[in-house]
Amino acid sequence: MSAEIGIGAAVVVDGRLLRGNRGFAGELGHVPVRPEGPECACGGRGCLEQYAGEEAVLRAAGLEPGEDRVGLLAGRAEQGDADVRRALRDAGTALGIALTGAVNLLDPESVVLGGALSGLAPWLLPSLRSELSRRTAGPVCPVSVSALGPQGPLLGAAHSVVRGVLDDPAAFAERA
Template identity: 85%
Template structure:
């Protein structure tokens, strides 16, 4: 995990109790980012006395958030100190993803390790929300039971969905590729877990920020699969927009008089660079591994597939030009399933950005997380909430 920016929690009063909560968070984040560490090493890194850190550490050990690994003598001199590590038992983040053609759930412990996982492949397009969420709930139950068997207890549930989610709610306002409208997932999901629901591109961007290979503090993350979403990270923070709808890159018009889109518009980016659009342009039939088929054909030199991917890259570049000119990000990160097709997408994408942006073109990076980003970002968002406010975590399930 990357080292955090240690800040006051929004709304936390600057009182002794508030300072204690912030310092507990500082200890947790430091050990999570750099551990195992001795108490003295933690004290040195966060600028508190050894006695103050010991008091905080003892509380975190009693809560099951930290554990002692035994004596450690750095450099072989001096009195040995007990090495501290984030506990591999206790709270865990449950992440879930509703995709157009799959459902997935995983459990991540405080160390950031995936400890349990369940996936169901199959189309959800056009299905009503209730039966889909019923299936998802069964997967959540399987993963939670597996986690319990390993000494973990869920600290919360975060769900990634391919659609617009009203800010600070669990309501999917519109998910065009699922044909869902005004769906309150809080009414359908288990009520015993603290719930967060957000757009899959937002969770993918958070995963890139926390788990990626040195993601900058300012970037645009493109999550491209059947649909195309984007998320904007500014100064290390996700930009949601007033209503929570920021980042709908897939419905930016590329050719205003182009084909109709499920969103109600015409000529949207998804109609040129989404998985199904690329398959149509390449003359291929959809299969169980659409992106794998495209990658295989492109690598084999299929000119029709390569041309379709080049055209998709051009469309992506056109749509991204507005975001780059408006936001001036340090980079654009290509994630999702289409990140596997980067060798054939990037040349035309970069060419469009280079000739259309007002200033020097920003860098283009390819996410190593690929389609795993949204699910991992969802689970890690729960873990980060524990690290941010360990005092709020119940000692037992």
């Protein structure tokens, strides 16, 4: 799971990325976490991105967007900024609510936070894990932080392209 502009998830089954019928599998950012919440650009209400996306967390913390959003949030959280810590705790709760549906539906071996979320994990994980523990139907799957850090989603996308070329070089050559 990753969050930059939006919040996405990669579902990997037997080493293969699940893309879905139209290629949109993993669009976690538009899962409603507060149905009474504000209307989202997607047309839904109370979508996860409105509570756990970078801009939403910055707004909730009373901060202006800058170049290094994650660095700003992490730095302020490390300094003990109560507003930032509250915003990150609330974002972790929203992530936990959204992930509960995915965990109950898919029964994954694990959940891995990557991208921007990896740099904020110390403040997101406690409330995220608490929500998962409280809401999942079975044993709670482990939640960890990607060793690839913020570059994980980019590396995953590159891997997907390379794998596609290696799996079917002729099809790639036709498209090039």
